[in-house]
Amino acid sequence: MILTVLIAVLLLVLAGCACVLWAARGGPRWTHAVAKATVAAGHLASTLLRPGRSGTRSGSDSDDGGSD
Template sequence: MILIVLTAVLILTAGGCACLFWAARGGPRWTHTVARATLAAGHVTTALLRPGRSGSRTGSTSDDGGSD
């Protein structure tokens, strides 16, 4: 069962990427809609997979080591 779900996700991802390329080259209107949906799904997935993004952003950019 999990193999079927993973295969479906892989097919949808490949189709979404194909629509991204096709829409970037001026494809039909429906490819632009699918491309937007693919990008939105990617942003949602990225946001869900990032750990601990609830507070202010403090991190490695302030530790450059050359300001003293």
């Protein structure tokens, strides 16, 4: 069952990528809509999966290991 879901997600991702490429080359109007949805889903996924998204990164730049 889980394999079927993963294959379906993989096929949707591949179809979305194909639409992005086709829309970039001037495809039909519907490919532009699918391409926008695919790019938006990619941005959303990368934002949600990015570590440290809670805003606690502000002190990480000052910690350069200078203390002996």
